[in-house]
Amino acid sequence: MLDKTKIIPGLSPDSAVVHGYEGHDSRTGAVSFPIYQTSTYLNPGLGSNIEHSYTRCSNPTRSELENTIALLENGVAGFAFTTGLAAVLASFSLMKAGDHVVMSDDIYGGTYRLIEEIWKRYNVEFDYVDVGNPEAVEACMKSNTKMIFIETPTNPMMKVADIAAISKIAKAHGALLAVDNTFLTPYFQKPIDLGADIVIHSGTKYLAGHHDTMAGLLVVADEKLAERIGLILRTEGSGLAPFDSWLVLRGIKTLALRMKRHEENAIKVAAWLKTNKNVDKIYFVGDLENPSYKISKRQSSGFGGMISFTLKDVTKVEKVLCGCRMIMFAESLGGTETLITYPITQTHASIPKEIREKIGITDRLLRLSVGIEDADDIIADLASVLD
Template sequence: MTKKLTPANLRPDSLAVHGNMGHDTHANAVSFPIYQTSTYINKNFGGDIDFSYSRCANPTRDELEKTVALLEGGKYGFAFSSGLAAETALFSTLSAGDHVVIGDDVYGGTYRLSRDVFPRYGVKFSVVDFSCPEKVEAAIKPNTKFLYVETPTNPMMKVCDIRVIADIAKKSGAKFIVDNTFMTPVFQKPLSLGADVVIHSGTKYLAGHNDTMAGFLITSDEEVYNGVAYNRNTEGAALAPFDSWLVLRGIKTLTLRMKKHEENAIAVAQWLSKCKAVDEVFFVGLDSHPAKAIVDKQCTGYGGMISFTLKDPSIVRHALCDYQMIMFAESLGGVQTLITYPLTQTHASIPKEVRDSIGITDKLLRLSVGIEDKEDIIADLASVLGE
């Protein structure tokens, strides 16, 4: 009997292209339309309608949300104006007196939320190295509501065992949240490993072209869904229609791009490991990575993110600014190779003593390996760093 293809049984490459398999019912356009409107005609006075105001719902955003939820294996998806907006909507479900255990190596914006914003409303945070499960378990309190981690972390590429932390969370009654920005659902599916919520900066790999900003939250948890749905509508941080369409278009090539990012990153990491100017390379695909066995167990690939330290900090400016093709810029996950200086860019808001404790020093650079020819990327690096 011939199998009927539905979004639920499409393989990953097909799912990325066709997503929720939504179609334009007006003109039968192949590309899902941009519903660039703020409001909708009400033809059902006194009754329910699917679309009334685009902050609440929009057909283009709905199609994107269903697609991302399918890719992550979740029941519900929310598209936000940024990754930080997604985190804010999630943390806003907490109340004064609640407690969160958060990873010690997180994006600077996430750190600001945990240090400066939500403590003002009575939410407490404990910062822990999630690569050590016993430390996570020890940090949990009776009022702990969330365990929040990036894996791999930004920028030190630390890895946690998602299944192990998920078991700890379930025993304590806390929700386990995983930021899956670096791996994407192409290489890692935290919900299938026991996580309750997945967060993305959709600006990065999901959109993939450095031309829009977005954030996502995916879950199958009804309590989380209800709280986040209310908060997003109330706080007004929903993704706009055109940005939704840009991400929807970008996702169509997600699996192809991620495989190329990974192929290039493996080659670049191996080259950096032999470069005389480089002291240490942090890449989850290297045999030298302390958690490679965990990565091989819970992921199907290694992604495209590398961090490395220079032996001589006096060449940092040269090692950031003097390439022909590689660009010195914040962000990651786009088709272009970008090099970043976490100390003064992505993690500048983190106190020096905290940065020093996790390895974010004046020698550390972060490389988002693009989809250019890997030989050109390596040649550009060699022109600045030497062989």
């Protein structure tokens, strides 16, 4: 649980990411928080109350990361998991047989697979709905609905859900609201301030930020939830290792700089794509014509760096994916390098074709995670394969 006395009060968001929770190691004075590469800890005496006893349960490097993300998300406690999906799984583990969960219909394919291939076996019911439409969410609620789980903006169609409106629906029905905040990070969006109970991240993405590690983070808004999630992490053994915790901590130090640059570049790239004769449609939250622009302006302080777009001609897909010199054709997002992804064969391959097509994930859709290179180089690379 966060000890507020350890936090430097009044820091701006740009300074808060640099200094994290303790920021330095109070045991040694080390300015770079150390990697406590140990599985166990000396017990000074029978019956003594020690902070850390076994790394599956807790580790100082992981705790610094957990407290840092809790602080940035304005929650009461944070938890660091081996992957983003392990964090999603921990939120599902709050459910029991007979419970019902309302999900975004446009979600990361791995989350969809987790539900369809594993969780449905446990007699937990899931319904998918367009969370951009609060009336549709309300219509899905049942007496056994225990959680609404949303991604906003959604992956890959960039639809934005009104977090405050959905939180009201969840509260009226006694359900939890979990928000996957991977695309915007707490630098641009703080779901707990808008009424969410749980915030989830694939820390693999913007938080770590360099395409060099996997991580998942989960933040809760109240102490009872913190106890339940803590028990799941310790008991299932899904906590993040010390070295990976340190990589994410180091990534977070530059989060403000990187998010601003990702966004600045994405605005330029989206504007350029919009005028390209071979591009049919773009999906970018920061595009004035995007139906989610207004709500996004109201609830977030930035648009992020993710753009999806469709090509007019499907035969050009391969050249765009494989022909760039700098932009890499690879899964994942949120790192320093610009990546281009083909959702139907990569991130969203596990979603059945008819459902994908209903949402708009077609064979002409590409997803771009705009990196922090020079925007002109990104545009030149795209021009070389599109024009």
